[in-house]
Amino acid sequence: MEVRIASIEETEEFAVQLAKKIKPGAVLCLTGDLGAGKTTLVKALLKALGVMEAVKSPTYTLVNEYHDPLIIYHFDLYRIKNPWEVLDIGFDDYLRPEAVVIIEWADRITELIPEEAVWIRLSYGPTEGSRVFEVEEFQ
Amino acid sequence: MKILGIEASTQTASVAVVEEEKVLGEISLFTGLTHSESLMGLIDEILIKTGSPLETIGGIAVSVGPGSFTGVRIAMATAMGLSRARGIPMAGISTLEGQAWISADFNGIIVPIQDARRNQVYTAVFKGQGGRVLRLEEDQTLSLEELKGLLETCPGPVLLSGPDAHRFYEFLKTPGTQLVAFFNQQPRASTLARIARGGDFSLKISPNYVRRSQAERAYFEAHGVHVLDD
Numbered sequence: 001m002e003v004r005i006a007s008i009e010e011t012e013e014f015a016v017q018l019a020k021k022i023k024p025g026a027v028l029c030l031t032g033d034l035g036a037g038k039t040t041l042v043k044a045l046l047k048a049l050g051v052m053e054a055v056k057s058p059t060y061t062l063v064n065e066y067h068d069p070l071i072i073y074h075f076d077l078y079r080i081k082n083p084w085e086v087l088d089i090g091f092d093d094y095l096r097p098e099a100v101v102i103i104e105w106a107d108r109i110t111e112l113i114p115e116e117a118v119w120i121r122l123s124y125g126p127t128e129g130s131r132v133f134e135v136e137e138f139q
Numbered sequence: 140m141k142i143l144g145i146e147a148s149t150q151t152a153s154v155a156v157v158e159e160e161k162v163l164g165e166i167s168l169f170t171g172l173t174h175s176e177s178l179m180g181l182i183d184e185i186l187i188k189t190g191s192p193l194e195t196i197g198g199i200a201v202s203v204g205p206g207s208f209t210g211v212r213i214a215m216a217t218a219m220g221l222s223r224a225r226g227i228p229m230a231g232i233s234t235l236e237g238q239a240w241i242s243a244d245f246n247g248i249i250v251p252i253q254d255a256r257r258n259q260v261y262t263a264v265f266k267g268q269g270g271r272v273l274r275l276e277e278d279q280t281l282s283l284e285e286l287k288g289l290l291e292t293c294p295g296p297v298l299l300s301g302p303d304a305h306r307f308y309e310f311l312k313t314p315g316t317q318l319v320a321f322f323n324q325q326p327r328a329s330t331l332a333r334i335a336r337g338g339d340f341s342l343k344i345s346p347n348y349v350r351r352s353q354a355e356r357a358y359f360e361a362h363g364v365h366v367l368d369d
Contacts, residue, residue: 090209092256112257 005131011037014133015044022049024070025097027114029106032122037131038104041122042074045102058104062089071098077105083112140197142335143221144328145182147174147214148206148234149253149302151325154181156189156196157332163189165329174213182217193225200335202326203231205261205278205349206253215346228340232331233347238301239265239272240330241323247296248275250286252311254303258283261349267298278349287311302326 005011022028022045030038043055050069058064058076066072073094080086086109094101095114106113121134141163144155152174155165166181186192201218204211215231222229238251245267253261260283264276281289290297290313299308300319308318 087208090207090212093207093209095256 001135003133003135004125005037005133006125006127007129008040011041011131012044012048015041016048019045019048022100024100027095027101027117028103029113029117029119030102030104030122031107031119033124036122036124038122039076041120041133042102042104046072046074049100063094070100071096072100072102075101075103075106077103077108080105080108083109086112141191141195142198142200142332143182143186143191143196143227144330144332144335145178145199145201145214145218146234146237146326146328146331147178147210148202148204149210149326151302152177152181153326153328154178154185155328155332156185156191157329157336159336162329162332163191165327167325167327169325174210178213178217182221193221193227196225196227198335198340199227199229200232200328200331201229201344202234202237202331203344204234204347205255205280206234208348211346211348215344219344222342226342228342229344230335230338230340231344231347232334233263233278234326235261235263235278235301236265236272236274236334237326237330239263239267239274240334241327242298242300242319243267243270243272245296245298247298248293249298249300250290250293251301252286252299252304252307253301254306255280260286260303260307262286264289264293278347280349283307283310290316300324 003014005014032038039057046055051066053066058074059078063073063075091112119136123132125131141156141158144157146153151167151169153167156163164185166185168177199218199222201214203215218229221227235251239249242249247267249265249267250262255261259280261278262281263278266273266275290311295315297316298319299311299316302324304319
């Protein structure tokens with residue numbers, strides 16, 4: 001499913017709709033170039049899910065955790081060179097049925113992503129500030 | 140000699156104090172993976188309740204894997220911290236060996252299983268005989284298919300044990316296999332301590348995450364992916 005986004009407001013609307021489908025156990029994988037809007041989408045999504053805390057990019061921490069109102073693990077694997085590195089930080093332990101897992105740059109570790117994950121590919125759109133989100137269908 | 144046992148490689152957090160042949164006390168929690176929050180509290184509790192201040196502990200038996208990377212590290216870091224502070228030597232015990240010993244009264248092949256995700260399991264092969272357990276195969280990672288093939292070649296009765304055996308039992312079972320009783324599924328720190336009694340203690344131990352097979356590691360290396368060793 002392709003979604004055309006013309007502005008940040010539309011990203012936020014998209015995030016509100018997406019949030020309705022996210023339940024504990026969900027794994028969301030975001031891919032796309034630097035600046036394509038992955039972190040912007042995640043911030044909007046976390047806000048739509050009810051997270052009140054400030055959301056920062058996990059580029060340096062690799063993963064940020066949120067516990068209220070849901071358990072959410074937000075990964076940014078930009079700095080990961082190979083899947084072993086991520087196993088080393090106990091990646092498997094984050095994939096819990098009670099948690100929502102959101103992974104930016106998930107394509108760094110495709111072989112470790114569970115089958116039921118939903119992938120969203122973000123790219124630049126035809127006009128300034130626009131984006132295109134390609135969303136794999138939710139089960 | 141009193142031995143403190145620590146096991147946190149799986150969802151279970153377990154601590155115990157064992158003196159010679161007796162388990163003075165054991166606490167096991169199956170409430171989830173927040174071992175970083177619960178483990179020190181459990182250790183404190185078991186030492187107090189069994190009247191075993193740290194000065195009376197002669198050795199620490201700790202699980203070195205396989206299992207959750209995080210759980211193994213939390214247990215080992217805790218053991219190493221206590222060891223370093225008091226000069227208490229440690230024994231690193233395989234989680235799978237601990238699981239096999241829980242069923243030591245079984246006469247036959249014992250195969251403990253732990254989910255390693257992605258259709259793989261951590262497993263090993265032991266033999267139970269007359270209340271003792273002998274190791275036949277090293278701890279290793281196998282695909283479910285490979286394990287099934289292995290089980291088909293095992294003679295005599297086979298016991299599938301460990302916390303995840305029941306999840307794979309339907310797929311793995313052969314005419315000779317049995318499933319461990321549910322009350323023997325979870326790992327126990329007391330078993331680690333008892334295993335440690337027979338062996339060496341040291342001030343240095345290493346984890347054994349039991350990663351992928353050599354062939355897979357070679358594949359990754361050949362494709363320019365540096366595989367870290369522990």
